Amino acid sequence: MIAAGARVRLIAVLIVAAVLPCRAEDAISGRWEGSARIPDDELTVIVDLAQQNGAWVGSIIIPGLGVKGTPLTDIKVQSPDVSFTVKSPLGIELNLRLLDAEKKLTGNFEQAGNHAPATLQKTGPPQVEYPPRSTPVATELEGEWKGDYEMLGYTRHVSIKFANHPDGATADFVVVGRKHNVLPVDLVTQEDDLVTVDSREMGFTFEGRLRDGKLTGAIRQAAMETPLVLMRAK
Amino acid sequence: MTMKISGILILFAALCAATPINAQSMFRGDAVHSGTYTGPAPRQFHRVKWKFPTGDRVISSPVFKDNVIYFGGDDGIVYAVDAATGHQIWKRATGGPVPASAAVADGTVYIGSYDGKFYAFKAQTGALKWKFATDGERRFEAKGLHGWQPKNQTIADPFDIFLSSPVVGNGAVYFGSGDGNVYALDSATGDLRWKFKTGDVVHASPALADGVLFVGSWDSYFYAIDAATGKEKWRFHGGEDQTIHNQVGFQSSPAVVNGMVYTGCRDSNLYALDAATGKEKWRFFNDLSWVITSPAVADGKVFFATSDSSLYHVVDANSGKPIVRQQGKAYMFSSPVVGSDVVFIGVLNGTLEARDPKTGDLLWDFKVETSKQNNGWVLTGDRKFNVPFLFHSNWREAPLVATDQEIRIGGIYSSPLVVNGVVYFGSADGFVYALE
Numbered sequence: 110m111i112a113a114g115a116r117v118r119l120i121a122v123l124i125v126a127a128v129l130p131c132r133a134e135d136a137i138s139g140r141w142e143g144s145a146r147i148p149d150d151e152l153t154v155i156v157d158l159a160q161q162n163g164a165w166v167g168s169i170i171i172p173g174l175g176v177k178g179t180p181l182t183d184i185k186v187q188s189p190d191v192s193f194t195v196k197s198p199l200g201i202e203l204n205l206r207l208l209d210a211e212k213k214l215t216g217n218f219e220q221a222g223n224h225a226p227a228t229l230q231k232t233g234p235p236q237v238e239y240p241p242r243s244t245p246v247a248t249e250l251e252g253e254w255k256g257d258y259e260m261l262g263y264t265r266h267v268s269i270k271f272a273n274h275p276d277g278a279t280a281d282f283v284v285v286g287r288k289h290n291v292l293p294v295d296l297v298t299q300e301d302d303l304v305t306v307d308s309r310e311m312g313f314t315f316e317g318r319l320r321d322g323k324l325t326g327a328i329r330q331a332a333m334e335t336p337l338v339l340m341r342a343k
Numbered sequence: 344m345t346m347k348i349s350g351i352l353i354l355f356a357a358l359c360a361a362t363p364i365n366a367q368s369m370f371r372g373d374a375v376h377s378g379t380y381t382g383p384a385p386r387q388f389h390r391v392k393w394k395f396p397t398g399d400r401v402i403s404s405p406v407f408k409d410n411v412i413y414f415g416g417d418d419g420i421v422y423a424v425d426a427a428t429g430h431q432i433w434k435r436a437t438g439g440p441v442p443a444s445a446a447v448a449d450g451t452v453y454i455g456s457y458d459g460k461f462y463a464f465k466a467q468t469g470a471l472k473w474k475f476a477t478d479g480e481r482r483f484e485a486k487g488l489h490g491w492q493p494k495n496q497t498i499a500d501p502f503d504i505f506l507s508s509p510v511v512g513n514g515a516v517y518f519g520s521g522d523g524n525v526y527a528l529d530s531a532t533g534d535l536r537w538k539f540k541t542g543d544v545v546h547a548s549p550a551l552a553d554g555v556l557f558v559g560s561w562d563s564y565f566y567a568i569d570a571a572t573g574k575e576k577w578r579f580h581g582g583e584d585q586t587i588h589n590q591v592g593f594q595s596s597p598a599v600v601n602g603m604v605y606t607g608c609r610d611s612n613l614y615a616l617d618a619a620t621g622k623e624k625w626r627f628f629n630d631l632s633w634v635i636t637s638p639a640v641a642d643g644k645v646f647f648a649t650s651d652s653s654l655y656h657v658v659d660a661n662s663g664k665p666i667v668r669q670q671g672k673a674y675m676f677s678s679p680v681v682g683s684d685v686v687f688i689g690v691l692n693g694t695l696e697a698r699d700p701k702t703g704d705l706l707w708d709f710k711v712e713t714s715k716q717n718n719g720w721v722l723t724g725d726r727k728f729n730v731p732f733l734f735h736s737n738w739r740e741a742p743l744v745a746t747d748q749e750i751r752i753g754g755i756y757s758s759p760l761v762v763n764g765v766v767y768f769g770s771a772d773g774f775v776y777a778l779e
Contacts, residue, residue: 149718175735198731220732222724223717261590261631262582287630332490332737333586 134160136207137191137214140236143229145218154218154227156203158184158191159235168238169195178238196240198310203227243277246299247319254324254339263287267328267337269306269315271297280306284313315339367407367762369446370508371637371678375599376550378639378646383764384682385779386697388707392765392777393429397422400750401769402442402504404678404758408466412760412767413452414775415441421454421462422775423469426762429777433469437462439480443506444548444758446516448530453509453516456480461509461518461526463533473533478522480506483544483561485588491737501746502635503561503594504676504756508548510556513570517556519545525558525566527573537573541566548596548637550604552618557604559593565606565614567621577621582610596637596678598645603660605645607634613647613656615663625663629654637678637758639686641700646686648675653727655679655688655703667703671696672726677768678758687766689755692726695768695778713753713772721752 141156155170158181167181181193189207191214205216205227218227253270265286272279278299282292292308299305304324306315317326317339324339371378398418405414411432412424417440423432438458445454451472452464459479463472482503487494507519516530521544527536542562549558551570559565563583567576584590595607603624604616613634615624632652639646640660648655653674657667677689685706686698693714697706714722723729733745753772760767765779 147720148716150720174732199735200731220720221727221729223720223722223729225720260586261584287628332487335586 134186134188136231137186137188138235139231140233141214141229142232143214143227145225145227147218147223147225152218152225154203154229156181156214156229157235157237158186158193159237165193166237166239167193167235169201171201174199180238180240205229241296241298243279243297244299245273246271246278246297246304248273250299250304250319250324253342255342256324256337256339258328258335258337260286260330260333260335267315267339268342269324269339282306282308282313282315367760368448369406369510370404370444370548371550371596371598371639371758372680374510374512374551376510376548376596376637377598377600377641378637378678378758379641379681380683380761382683382762384685384687384761385764385766386685386706388697388709389779391709392779394777395422395424395429395431395775397773397775399440400771400773401775402756402771403769404444404508405760405767405769405775406445406447407760407762407767408447411466412775412777413445413447413454413466414757414769415443415445415454415456416769416773417442419456419458421445421452421464421469423452423466424775426765426767426777429775435462435464435469435471441506442504442756443518444508446509446511448511448516451530453511453518453530455506455509455518455520457506459520459522461516461528461533463516463530475526475528475533475535477520477526478524480521481544482521483546483592487587489589489737489742490587491742492739498743501743502676503544503546504750505546505548505594507546507558508596510549510551512551513554515570517549517551517570519547519549519558519560521546523560523562525549525556525568525573527556527570539566539568539573539575543592547593547606550597550599552599555618557597557599557606557618559595559597559606559608561592561594563591563593563610565593565597565604565608565616565621567604567618579614579616579621579623581608581614582612584610590631594633594635595647598638598640600640600660605638605640605647605660607636607638607647609633609635613638613645613658613663615645615660624661627656627658627663627665635676636688639679639681641681644700646679646681646700648679648688650674650676653690655698657700657703667701669698669703669705673722673728676754676756680759680761682761682766687759687761687768689757689759689768689770691749691752691754691756692722692728693753693755693770693772694726695755695759695766695776697766709776709778711753711755711770711772711774711776713751717752719748721748 158167165184184193195201205214214229270281278297296307317324397416403415437456488498509518541560544561565579597606613627633650653671655669673692679688757769
């Protein structure tokens with residue numbers, strides 16, 4: 110038997126308990142602007158965090174490092190703690206805690222084994238940028254294409270094998286020079302007759318137009334670009 | 344009696360001719376640039392004996408003569424410092440940075456400067472004996488160099504960091520220049536004996552063996568030149584790179600030992616050439632990673648290291664077969680030196696490494712202070728270069744600024760000098776160190 114007053118208090122506690130996580134998550138969702146204080150320098154950091162279909166999504170901007178709208182991964186929110194990594198070769202990770210009447214995130218900015226204190230202030234609603242997605246490619250592109258190019262005095266053989274899937278196309282991208290390189294592909298797109306295959310991790314991009322049964326374009330390896338024509342493999 | 348005196352004089356003269364001027368008095372130790380030093384070398388680190396401050400980075404490699412260390416500074420000054428105490432004996436200003444090493448012979452210090460002049464100072468006082476004007480210094484440059492933008496803009500190479508260091512012999516002093524020439528001057532008067540034109544910058548340092556001068560140019564050729572006449576004996580063609588001009592040019596200085604020439608190249612190879620003919624004996628390819636280091640040759644082995652792949656190698660001098668391969672932390676431009684039972688090499692992350700000559704294992708290392716501070720996160724937590732952090736843009740001056748940040752960490756470009764159990768080297772932190 111619970112007294113009427115006690116029942117009211119219990120209900121109130123339950124309501125508060127139910128609402129608190131929502132408030133905490135609401136508090137974390139937003140645009141956060143601030144800086145990381147690395148030795149002899151200060152990096153401007155802008156983070157966007159939001160919930161989408163019950164999952165956290167986010168992106169980051171670091172003007173001093175050429176980072177704009179780069180996706181966040183491994184986002185963990187256990188209020189008041191938030192942590193995430195940045196999907197880029199920079200190897201950035203932030204571990205932050207919500208402080209100061211839910212308007213400040215402070216914590217640690219880590220990059221390639223270096224650590225710096227970071228403080229971010231909430232400045233508005235989230236403006237998360239989403240990474241481009243692979244599109245389907247034309248049926249006539251499906252299958253394997255081959256070609257050669259020369260760079261720095263020797264020939265490299267290229268093979269790209271396209272396949273369509275419900276969530277977009279994939280490509281197996283192989284370059285054989287002095288070594289056999291299987292390149293991890295991030296993105297395959299086709300816009301009109303322009304086809305792009307991107308391996309950001311390895312710094313390779315093929316871009317070509319499907320004309321007269323050939324994929325005519327160029328391959329870019331880091332800063333070097335050279336023409337490349339791919340023919341359907343026999 | 345007269346016959347006996349004449350015989351003694353002839354013998355003495357022959358001995359003088361056969362003996363190197365001084366095994367520590369020029370870049371890489373001697374005229375053939377073997378990069379080897381006899382006598383004790385510290386296999387263990389005990390202490391900093393002294394450190395000498397200058398006004399700017401020290402890229403120059405110190406040389407030793409009569410208990411004095413000589414080197415140039417990027418502050419434009421040539422220094423003479425007491426090897427025992429680290430106290431300055433004299434300094435003399437030039438009109439530009441001096442990232443070259445001196446040669447000391449016959450009481451004279453020879454060294455070049457970015458002011459386009461080549462200087463001869465009295466070793467004892469620093470008084471100017473003579474100076475010679477070349478056609479002017481410049482760094483290697485190319486359009487769209489290293490893939491930096493804009494593609495059609497000529498960019499001077501910030502990694503062209505050394506000036507050619509002189510070699511002295513046959514009454515002449517020889518050196519390369521940014522004007523594309525190799526010069527031979529009368530060592531006593533500074534008068535021009537001859538100059539040899541190559542197709543681009545010569546910042547490698549010539550080696551002298553058996554009356555032949557050996558040096559590579561940024562024009563992609565390696566040359567053998569008659570030291571007496573300045574006539575070409577042969578040339579060897581290294582790799583070319585018409586796209587981004589990254590994989591071209593001889594920046595490494597050669598070593599000439601037992602009739603073989605060993606030289607690194609920006610085309611990623613270490614070459615072994617027949618000194619008489621220029622015919623390639625073998626090459627060691629380094630997967631697009633430059634070989635800037637000048638090889639050291641000792642006990643039938645060649646010691647060298649690479650830039651981007653940061654590998655320390657020991658290979659067989661006759662065959663090029665690998666003997667030792669050790670993964671380093673950061674790029675190496677500093678040329679290794681082989682002491683009695685220890686190899687020293689500088690690393691661009693501000694570390695001097697002492698390695699076992701047989702295994703390549705690290706015996707000890709020394710980090711300069713600026714390197715430990717790691718301002719601007721030039722280095723990663725494990726002391727590699729923080730490349731994606733620094734080189735996030737290839738546009739305008741961004742890569743040049745990033746390169747400068749790398750240098751300011753206190754990189755050791757200087758080739759170490761080993762004398763009487765002490766190792767001397769310069770650092771881009773502005774100091775010359777003496778460790779024992």
